[in-house]
Amino acid sequence: MNHKVITLIKWLFLAIGAGMLVGAASLHSSAALPLSLLGLVFASTGGGIIGYGWWSTKKEALLRQHGHLIHADFQQVELNKALEVNGANPFRIVAQWHDAKNNQLFVFKSANLWFDPSNFVQGRKIPVYVDLSKPSRYHVDTSFLPKVHG
Known part of the structure; x- marks a missing residue:
């Protein structure tokens, strides 16, 4: 899979999740909890992938240096x-x-x-x-x- 596509997907997951969380915060109904949970899942998935990539790159750089x-x-x-x-x-x-x-x-x-x-x-x-x-x-x-x- 193309690296650019993966980068786009992880940032989309994070953005969609954040959007759902913001949308859920503005709701005052029973739909707020499910939307919050779904937003949290999307944001955590995107953020986790981004965080793992950052951690992996940092680990590689430290090993190359030290x-x-x-x-x-x-x-x-x-x-x-x-x-x-x-x-x-x-x-x-x-x-x-x-x-x-x-x-x-x-x-x-x-x-x-x-x-x-x-x-x-x-x-x-x-x-x-x-x-x-x-x-x-x-x-x-x-x-x-x-x-x-x-």
Whole structure:
């Protein structure tokens, strides 16, 4: 789905929800409560999506700035079957890194990608920004992949 369409939808949800809440505040009837609840659902959905995007971007920026850059070994490209949009599943890059100092193996998965990156990752080292104090906080850098046009 086009990024511009998603942006439009989340802002529409927020605006429609806010409009319903304002409309409900001006009503003095039994319709005010259901309209308020519906407005709250719409506004919360739009606001939640916007908030999650902001949080995710901030987390990525902090990891890029303060995280430890490692180069993990490419393992595979997998389909994320937990998510389906219009009958299609996104792809994810899976990479692993062996911390020889502590003899620990870490597996990293990229964010969802809406094209198959297999031709661009075979035999590569995948850049990953990791918070070494909490390795479950990481960001797989996919900026080396081509941008999808269209």
